[in-house]
Amino acid sequence: MSKRQPPGGQAPVVQRVRIRYAKRGPLRFTSHRDFARALERAIHRANLPIAYSQGFTPHPKISFSSAAPTGVASEAEYLELGLRVAMEPEKLREALDAALSPGLDVVEVVETNTTDSLAERLTASHWRIELPGVSPDALNAAVKAFLERTEILVERLTKQGRRTFDTRAAVVNLAPAAGPTGLTGSPCAILDLVVRQVTPSVRPDDVLSGLRVAADLEPTAPARVTRLAQGTLTPQGEIVDPLALDRPR
Numbered sequence: 294m295s296k297r298q299p300p301g302g303q304a305p306v307v308q309r310v311r312i313r314y315a316k317r318g319p320l321r322f323t324s325h326r327d328f329a330r331a332l333e334r335a336i337h338r339a340n341l342p343i344a345y346s347q348g349f350t351p352h353p354k355i356s357f358s359s360a361a362p363t364g365v366a367s368e369a370e371y372l373e374l375g376l377r378v379a380m381e382p383e384k385l386r387e388a389l390d391a392a393l394s395p396g397l398d399v400v401e402v403v404e405t406n407t408t409d410s411l412a413e414r415l416t417a418s419h420w421r422i423e424l425p426g427v428s429p430d431a432l433n434a435a436v437k438a439f440l441e442r443t444e445i446l447v448e449r450l451t452k453q454g455r456r457t458f459d460t461r462a463a464v465v466n467l468a469p470a471a472g473p474t475g476l477t478g479s480p481c482a483i484l485d486l487v488v489r490q491v492t493p494s495v496r497p498d499d500v501l502s503g504l505r506v507a508a509d510l511e512p513t514a515p516a517r518v519t520r521l522a523q524g525t526l527t528p529q530g531e532i533v534d535p536l537a538l539d540r541p542r
Contacts, residue, residue, distance in 0.1 A: 303351055304377035306344045310385060311373050311411055311539055313401040320396030321366040328397065329357065332372075335392035341385065342378035358412045359523060362496055367520035368400070369418075371535060373411050405539040414535035415490060417465060417526035420497050422484040426513025432469050432482035435508035439467060447502040449493075456493060460503040463488050463495035465530055479513075489526060 316323060323331070333353060336343050345351035354375030361367040382402040390399035424432065439445065445461040466487040488495050497518045504510040525533040 303345045303347050306354060306375035306377065308376040308379040309373060309405050310376065310380075310382060310402050311371065311405050311536055312386075312389075312399060313536060314370050314372070314393075315398045315400055316361065316365075316367045316370060316396065317398060318366075318396045320394065322364055323397065324363045325357070325360040328360070329355070331393065331397065335389055336374075339388040339392040341374075341388065342376050342380065344375040344377040356411065358410075359415045359418075359490060361520050362498070365497070365518045365520060369520055369522045369524075371411055371415065371523070373405070401536060403536050403539040407538060411535060414525050414533075414538075415523050417487060417489050417532050418523040419521045419532055420484075420486040420488070421470065421519045421521055422486060422497055422501070423517040424482045424484060424510075424512045425516070426479060427482040427510065428480040429469060429482050431510065432484065435504045435510040436467055436469060436484070438508040439464075439504055442507055445503040445506055447499050447506060449499060449502075451493065458493050458495070458499075460495050460499045463491050464500060465489060465526065467500070487526075487530065487532070490523070 316328075332355065336353065344354040346354065356373040358371045358373070361370060382404055386399050386402040389402075393399065439461070442461055444459050446457050447460045448455055448457050450456075464486070466485065468485050470483040470485040486497060486500060488497075488500065497516070501510075501512075501516060522532050522534075524535045527533060
């Protein structure tokens with residue numbers, strides 16, 4: 294048993310907080326497993342009163358939701374903590390942010406008293422994808438070809454083996470976005486993507502595979518991907534902030 298755990302029976306959860314954090318710069322290459330370890334160390338360094346599960350091998354009460362793939366930057370990652378002593382959310386945010394490496398940044402902390410899970414509110418993601426070596430005209434043509442298809446099958450190696458699935462059905466919005474043309478004068482088109490979070494999950498690289506199938510679109514270097522938002526998808530195609538219901542009114 295960890296020396297940092299409270300002795301004897303575990304204290305109950307008296308407060309649940311939901312956290313929005315960002316992965317920026319080189320820290321986008323942090324895997325979900327590495328981030329989970331870094332978070333636990335940061336919680337201990339910040340001396341946060343994290344609650345633990347019962348049983349022979351207690352675990353900290355941390356619940357992650359829909360983590361971005363390794364190598365992808367994000368402005369909208371979410372997790373939930375159970376605390377055995379209540380804290381003021383802003384003080385918790387400051388303490389945890391200071392204990393994490395720059396680039397793993399705690400953006401917001403809110404207390405929640407709702408019974409729904411955070412994962413239930415995350416039904417879609419909004420992505421920005423920079424495509425080196427792709428001209429705006431080529432991207433326009435590829436997007437048009439993609440959207441005209443009713444089904445685009447792609448393959449990906451998963452834990453269950455190689456799977457084939459439809460990447461078109463999960464796409465809510467796909468459109469070229471305004472942005473720089475490239476630092477060296479070479480083209481760099483930008484793609485705006487909203488995708489439903491379905492099973493199996495459709496990731497930005499799957500959509501890029503779909504563009505390759507539909508229009509033979511191929512960037513000259515790896516795409517740079519950033520998750521801008523995630524939350525509940527409305528019938529109008531908008532994404533609702535998952536922490537909106539938890540903020541004080």
